[in-house]
Amino acid sequence: MIRRYGEAVKPGQHYRRRPGVYAVLRDGDHILTTFQQNPKPEFQLPGGGIDAGEHPIAALHREVMEETGWTIRIERRLGAFRRFCYMPDYDLWAEKLCSIYLARPVRPIGPPTEAGHSAVWLPAAEALTLLGNAGDRAFLAQAMRHPR
Template identity: 65%
Template sequence: MIRRFGTPPETGRRYTLRPGAYAVLMLGNQVLLTHQADPWPEFQLPGGGIDKGESPLHALHREVSEETGWSIAAPRRLGAFRRFTFMPEYDIWAEKLCTIYAARPVRQLRAPSEPGHSAVWMPFDAAVDALGNPGDRHFLSRLD
């Protein structure tokens, strides 16, 4: 059974399954987060949806690059969680199946290419507090 974080699913509402891959990226006591401006300002673990036909690891590398501009190495799976949420950018109610990886940030190749995203290095304790969803907070805090 995969643990659920956040609001439980609403009875009678249809949810679209959205698998995604997300990264915990640390250098020393600093954590690389992405700040998403829209649809509401929020700090997140970098990552996102796995496209049809794409492997989770390919999606992880692509999404981290798009949202932070960084390349990564040596990803290892930490676990997964589910959350139920409205995704206004897709106009869908989604059951997000979030697989979390720890990876090593290698180097910043460019600025983030994902509109409305910026890469932010933050001290570990501040990053745990700043993350916008409880599943991200859970997986980051377990690394303490």
């Protein structure tokens, strides 16, 4: 059973399953987040949807680069969670299946290429209150409890 975070499932609403992959990017006691301006301003773990036929690890590298401009080294998978939400950019009600990895930022290549995103370093303890969804916060807390 995969734990669910966030809003309750709306009875009668059809949700499309959308697998995604995200990273807790630690460097000491700071994490690299992405700040997404729209549809509502919020801090997030970098990552996103896995394209059809794309390997999840390749998707994670691509998404982190698009949203932060950094290359990464993946250390291990932390787990997964589900959340049900409306995605206004896609006009889609989605069941997001979010796989979370612990990774290290390696090198900044340039600014984020995804519109409306910026890379923001936060103290990990502060990120626990600023990340926009409960699943991200739970996996950051897990990573902080078990750093290696």
